[in-house]
Amino acid sequence: xxxxxxxxAARTVADPAGDIPAGARRRRTxxxxxxxxxxxxxxxxxxxxxxxxxxxxxxxxxxxxxDAFGAVNAGKEHIGLRNFADALGDSRRFWPxxxxxxxxxxxxxxxxxxxxxxxxxxxxxPFRGMRWVRTVLIIPLLTTPVAIGILWxxxxxxxxxxxxxxxxxxxxxxxxFLGSVSQSLPTLMLIDVxxxxxxxxxxxxAGLTTLPEEPEEAALMxxxxxxxxxxxxxxPMLGPTLATALVLRxxxxxxxxxxxxATKGPGGGSxxxxxxxxxxxxxxxxxxQEYGLAAAVLVLFTLFIVGVVVLLRRRGGxxxx
Amino acid sequence: MSxxxxxxPSAPASxxxxxAVRRRRTRSLLRGTAITVVxxxxxxxxxxxxxxxxxxxxxxxxxxxxxWFRPTLDNFRAVIxxxxxxxxxxxxxxxxxxxTLLSAVIAVPAAWAVGRFGMHRTGSIVLVARIVPxxxxxxxxxxxxxxxxxxGSYTVLVxxxxxxxxxxxxxxxxxxxxxxxxxxxxxxRTDGLSAFGAFWRxxxxxxxxxxxxxxxxxxxxxxxxxxxxLVFADESxxxxxxxxxxxxxxxxxxxxxxxxxxxxxxxxxVLAAVIGQKYLVAGLTSGASKG
Numbered sequence: 216x217x218x219x220x221x222x223x224a225a226r227t228v229a230d231p232a233g234d235i236p237a238g239a240r241r242r243r244t245x246x247x248x249x250x251x252x253x254x255x256x257x258x259x260x261x262x263x264x265x266x267x268x269x270x271x272x273x274x275x276x277x278x279x280x281x282d283a284f285g286a287v288n289a290g291k292e293h294i295g296l297r298n299f300a301d302a303l304g305d306s307r308r309f310w311p312x313x314x315x316x317x318x319x320x321x322x323x324x325x326x327x328x329x330x331x332x333x334x335x336x337x338x339x340x341p342f343r344g345m346r347w348v349r350t351v352l353i354i355p356l357l358t359t360p361v362a363i364g365i366l367w368x369x370x371x372x373x374x375x376x377x378x379x380x381x382x383x384x385x386x387x388x389x390x391x392f393l394g395s396v397s398q399s400l401p402t403l404m405l406i407d408v409x410x411x412x413x414x415x416x417x418x419x420x421a422g423l424t425t426l427p428e429e430p431e432e433a434a435l436m437x438x439x440x441x442x443x444x445x446x447x448x449x450x451p452m453l454g455p456t457l458a459t460a461l462v463l464r465x466x467x468x469x470x471x472x473x474x475x476x477a478t479k480g481p482g483g484g485s486x487x488x489x490x491x492x493x494x495x496x497x498x499x500x501x502x503x504q505e506y507g508l509a510a511a512v513l514v515l516f517t518l519f520i521v522g523v524v525v526l527l528r529r530r531g532g533x534x535x536x
Numbered sequence: 537m538s539x540x541x542x543x544x545p546s547a548p549a550s551x552x553x554x555x556a557v558r559r560r561r562t563r564s565l566l567r568g569t570a571i572t573v574v575x576x577x578x579x580x581x582x583x584x585x586x587x588x589x590x591x592x593x594x595x596x597x598x599x600x601x602x603x604w605f606r607p608t609l610d611n612f613r614a615v616i617x618x619x620x621x622x623x624x625x626x627x628x629x630x631x632x633x634x635x636t637l638l639s640a641v642i643a644v645p646a647a648w649a650v651g652r653f654g655m656h657r658t659g660s661i662v663l664v665a666r667i668v669p670x671x672x673x674x675x676x677x678x679x680x681x682x683x684x685x686x687x688g689s690y691t692v693l694v695x696x697x698x699x700x701x702x703x704x705x706x707x708x709x710x711x712x713x714x715x716x717x718x719x720x721x722x723x724x725r726t727d728g729l730s731a732f733g734a735f736w737r738x739x740x741x742x743x744x745x746x747x748x749x750x751x752x753x754x755x756x757x758x759x760x761x762x763x764x765x766l767v768f769a770d771e772s773x774x775x776x777x778x779x780x781x782x783x784x785x786x787x788x789x790x791x792x793x794x795x796x797x798x799x800x801x802x803x804x805x806v807l808a809a810v811i812g813q814k815y816l817v818a819g820l821t822s823g824a825s826k827g
Contacts (some may be wrong), residue, residue: 253649260646362798380599384592421821513672
């Protein structure tokens with residue numbers, strides 16, 4: 216080993232443009248010897264993802280073109296795009312489900328972003344008991360969604376719940392909450408806001424701690440008000456974090472299932488009042504065995520989510536890879 | 537902490553400074569109050585749930601009882617004696633531990649490869665897995681597993697939970713490995729370790745906190761998973777969220793029992809949150825600043 220010292224040094228010096236002969240050569244051999252290893256390390260995970268995730272997607276796409284229905288081992292035939300025509304022409308279940316998915320996601324995510332940002336700004340500077348407040352914030356994120364659904368069913372019970380007890384206590388009329396068709400979706404949005412605002416807060420807090428302090432101090436010196444500092448100094452710097460947080464949360468909100476199904480049951484209630492695309496596709500598959508149609512709905516749903524991600528990423532401006 | 541001098545440079549005006557101090561004090565009082573209110577908003581519903589678990593069924597349905605009552609263990613006794621929740625917790629534990637271990641074994645080395653060699657194009661497959669609705673994986677797998685007669689087995693549950701935990705662990709660990717200094721590994725290489733040896737002896741031990749965080753989160757998400765178990769589990773392999781769900785449908789009047797069951801399954805999660813707060817926050821927020 217004559218060159219013990221050279222290798223680490225070469226790594227730090229050899230940048231993409233560098234043509235330091237010895238260092239570059241050594242670096243190349245280092246990477247060559249690693250090429251086989253890196254694929255070996257990656258193979259099991261790639262195989263799993265390919266087999267368990269990519270393959271099912273292809274299968275779903277194929278299934279959406281068939282008339283698969285009923286028993287899983289019954290034959291199926293390719294029928295072209297008829298399932299898509301059926302889904303897109305269905306104004307009784309499909310389009311209302313699209314609308315609910317959009318309303319739920321947009322409403323919940325906007326509230327979560329605004330509240331999450333407010334909480335993050337509130338908790339930004341250290342304070343006593345910070346550890347405990349953070350612990351309180353992560354508990355809703357980690358609690359079983361079904362348990363959260365049950366917990367709110369108890370609190371919001373129209374006749375025996377504490378929520379109506381408190382409302383009438385301050386002179387407001389009692390509400391039906393999850394017991395009514397019109398209030399179910401807004402109520403579930405608020406439950407989602409309760410559960411997921413902490414996620415926004417934590418993501419934004421993580422982003423805030425990485426921001427440099429100088430711009431804000433400079434603004435302070437120049438006499439900028441708290442609001443001006445927030446609006447014109449912090450917000451632009453926080454942009455990329457905010458965009459990423461928004462994408463993550465929007466994707467998860469679009470796919471919300473557990474709490475809707477747990478509180479309202481199959482079909483999202485008697486009037487399908489909380490039936491989002493996810494709940495609809497679930498019902499088609501496992502309650503009605505309409506595999507072909509369900510697959511078509513899922514393909515549309517997946518394209519929809521991908522579209523939202525692309526849109527948000529583009530609007531989020533800067534690439535933050 | 538950054539505490540720049542907020543008062544204007546007008547030194548002689550001590551009265552002005554006094555008002556500034558007073559204003560700052562009111563502001564920090566307001567901030568403390570706001571933070572307390574926020575903490576209560578997030579904590580009280582869960583406190584209410586735990587309290588309800590210790591109430592009789594008459595007390596649960598009487599909201600005026602509040603938080604001051606004589607606690608009873610009857611709900612817990614009844615729920616545990618009925619047996620299903622205990623069996624389900626066993627199932628959830630088994631499925632959670634096995635799926636998390638298997639996921640870590642395949643995802644951690646892969647994350648190292650992606651983080652070390654900058655294979656971000658390959659790594660972005662992970663993003664796909666995070667975007668795709670889980671149910672679009674469920675339908676084909678149900679379709680196939682049902683034909684193979686595998687629905688209801690632990691194998692299928694473990695595999696389905698790995699849909700979530702493999703991408704999750706990859707996601708967290710790629711960032712973690714990318715943050716470890718590459719020089720350590722290279723020094724080990726020049727000292728005669730193989731590339732794998734450098735991973736195994738140097739990077740893996742250094743990545744232990746990250747692996748622990750990722751695995752803990754993967755376990756929690758497996759413990760919480762409802763949809764996969766709803767489809768793939770049968771009565772003997774049922775996991776806790778499904779058991780809870782069945783409680784709503786069949787015993788919706790037994791609020792005390794229901795709350796005892798939800799409390800039982802929430803306790804492990806709360807313990808994890810209290811003990812691993814710092815790491816869990818890091819794990820949950822990883823990727824936000826890196827995309």
